[in-house]
Amino acid sequence: GAVVSQHPSWVICKSGTSVKIECRSLDFQATTMFWYRQFPKQSLMLMATSNEGSKATYEQGVEKDKFLINHASLTLSTLTVTSAHPEDSSFYICSASGYGLKNDQPQHFGDGTRLSIL
Amino acid sequence: AQTVTQSQPEMSVQEAETVTLSCTYDTSESDYYLFWYKQPPSRQMILVIRQEAYKQQNATENRFSVNFQKAAKSFSLKISDSQLGDAAMYFCAYASQGGKLIFGQGTELSVKP
Numbered sequence: 001g002a003v004v005s006q007h008p009s010w011v012i013c014k015s016g017t018s019v020k021i022e023c024r025s026l027d028f029q030a031t032t033m034f035w036y037r038q039f040p041k042q043s044l045m046l047m048a049t050s051n052e053g054s055k056a057t058y059e060q061g062v063e064k065d066k067f068l069i070n071h072a073s074l075t076l077s078t079l080t081v082t083s084a085h086p087e088d089s090s091f092y093i094c095s096a097s098g099y100g101l102k103n104d105q106p107q108h109f110g111d112g113t114r115l116s117i118l
Numbered sequence: 119a120q121t122v123t124q125s126q127p128e129m130s131v132q133e134a135e136t137v138t139l140s141c142t143y144d145t146s147e148s149d150y151y152l153f154w155y156k157q158p159p160s161r162q163m164i165l166v167i168r169q170e171a172y173k174q175q176n177a178t179e180n181r182f183s184v185n186f187q188k189a190a191k192s193f194s195l196k197i198s199d200s201q202l203g204d205a206a207m208y209f210c211a212y213a214s215q216g217g218k219l220i221f222g223q224g225t226e227l228s229v230k231p
Contacts, residue, residue, distance in 0.1 A: 032217065038161075043209060043221045091161060097217050106151065106217040109163035 003027055004096050006110025014118055015086060021079045021113045023094030030096035033077035034107060035069060038091045050077055074098065084117045091115070120145045122212050124222035131200045132230050138185075139195045139225045141210030151213045152186065152193045157224075158206040166208070169193065197227075205229045 003026040036044040050056040050071035071077040095107035121144045131137035154166040169177045169186050176184050181198045210222040
């Protein structure tokens with residue numbers, strides 16, 4: 001099946017630093033990538049949708065300058081949490097859809113990144 | 119806008135028994151897809167079952183089946199012969215033709231040995 005690799009799986013950093021999370025599609029061309037945030041015992045909240053080569057579309061309430069999304073190629077999207085603070089601590093999940101996929105799932109998910117800001 | 123509602127934050131089932139998780143949704147679209155995802159403690163998102171709105175027949179995948187009531191906008195998941203490995207968060211999700219997923223709040227299922 002389609003594989004989406006997300007890296008790192010867990011990161012701890014100091015308040016004020018920027019953190020980059022990568023999301024790669026390993027065996028298909030990801031024309032669209034989605035970034036979600038999930039708090040413990042809660043649902044996935046869509047943060048933004050990015051199409052390859054275009055600016056990301058952010059959901060209402062998501063700070064564009066805080067969460068920078070780049071989708072420069074058909075296999076890679078990145079989420080950068082800028083000047084991270086403890087309230088940005090969360091579980092971030094990417095997913096991808098695109099060409100070369102079986103039509104059984106709308107999106108294929110990465111394994112997520114646990115971000116802890118001290 | 120579409121919404122998905124799971125009214126059961128927690129459910130419990132005895133091993134080998136059957137449990138049904140509820141999901142309702144709201145949409146004005148006629149073409150869409152519905153999904154159940156499982157999220158175990160590892161937090162991977164695992165697709166359990168999928169239903170196309172145009173299909174009247176309820177989807178089935180081994181021990182997992184759905185009861186899709188399009189007019190009532192209801193999409194429940196039945197797990198038969200529950201196993202310890204079924205313990206997880208379950209999310210109901212809606213997708214329109216554009217592929218954007220809308221998730222319900224989730225139901226945490228515990229399985230008692």
